[in-house]
Amino acid sequence: MKVWVTGATGLLGREVMKALRTVPGLAVTGGCWSRRAPECERVDLTDVSATEAFLNRFRPDVIVHAAAERRPDVGENNPDLVQALNVAACRTLARWSAEAGCAMIAISTDYVFDGTKPPYAPDSEPHPINRYGESKLAGERAIRDAGLERGCVLRVPILFGPTGDWAESAVTILARKMLDASAGVTLEMDNWAIRYPTYTTDVAAVLRTLVLREREGKGLRGIQHWSGDEPFTKYTMARVMASVIGFDPARLQPVNAPSAGAPRPKDAHLITTVEGIAKTPFAQAVEQVLRGTPNV
Ligand SMILES: NC(=O)c1ccc[n+]([C@@H]2O[C@H](COP(=O)([O-])OP(=O)(O)OC[C@H]3O[C@@H](n4cnc5c(N)ncnc54)[C@H](OP(=O)(O)O)[C@@H]3O)[C@@H](O)[C@H]2O)c1
Structure with a gap:
């Protein structure tokens, strides 16, 4: 076929x-x-x-x-x-x-x-x-x-997934931003939109x-x-990734309002309808992605 x-x-x-x-x-x-x-x-x-x-x-x-x-x-x-x-x-x-x-x-x-x-x-x-x-x-x-x-x-x-360039995904780009941040600078992260x-x-x-x-x-x-079922905001995803790449989470600042740019849905959680495929926990999968790429 x-x-x-x-x-x-x-x-x-x-x-x-x-x-x-x-x-x-x-x-x-x-x-x-x-x-x-x-x-x-x-x-x-x-x-x-x-x-x-x-x-x-x-x-x-x-x-x-x-x-x-x-x-x-x-x-x-x-x-x-x-x-x-x-x-x-x-x-x-x-x-x-x-x-x-x-x-x-x-x-x-x-x-x-x-x-x-x-x-x-x-x-x-x-x-x-x-x-x-x-x-x-x-x-x-x-x-x-x-x-x-x-x-x-x-x-x-x-x-998000395996990539040689974290900027390719709206998830791992947050790790890129953390690595690129100058010493001591605080990063604002969207804590309004719920994502899966x-x-x-x-x-x-x-x-x-x-x-x-x-x-x-x-x-x-x-x-x-088909959707992951763990709710995160960009801020809470960034906190998980911070622990993997050694970024101080105290430098992440939650923003509890919609971000600039194209409007995004607040929470568009999809009910999964295709059965039988396991969902890899976010923390485990994102650690694999971050450790498997040459960005760190
Ligand atoms: N990424 C997400 O967070 C997300 C979320 C929900 C749904 N989706 C959907 O999931 C699907 C896959 O997304 P993705 O994240 O894998 O996208 P992606 O990484 O941006 O990849 C886009 C692909 O489209 C190809 N492409 C671009 N312009 C083309 C053209 N004129 N002719 C032929 N191919 C062209 C690109 O080829 P080249 O790289 O060779 O140019 C690339 O292979 C899309 O339908 C997207 O809407 C993505």
């Missing part, structure tokens, strides 16, 4: 590639754009003809769609980019998949919700409050409207399960959720 993983050079996509390559009988190819990686094809997903040409040549049986512009502040200022990558590319992939009988498993976000009435089930009413969330919801709807018979949308919250940091290695295991279910003809449909 041939699997194409878009966003294979990204934080999540790299773990998905690792998880799928261990499965006998799967031929896995990645999609990349500005970065290069082994067994990845450079395809610009914002270019409809280039994307279709690749799909017609490679003819995947399953697409795991992880490519996106996922930074809310970048999205807020680049409406054309988020429209092309987060919405139109979903439409292109979903239409091709519907026609070819390919299964498409697309990653979406808890930011489709406004965070006022957690926890959220897949059929809870979405109400995004920033352009990134709006674009991801529009991408979900483009997939639904394509009439796909196989596949699902998997919503996940804030991600979720480990990309665990999400990759979920996606491997979803791909294997497609192979068995028992794939999940519609919208699914």
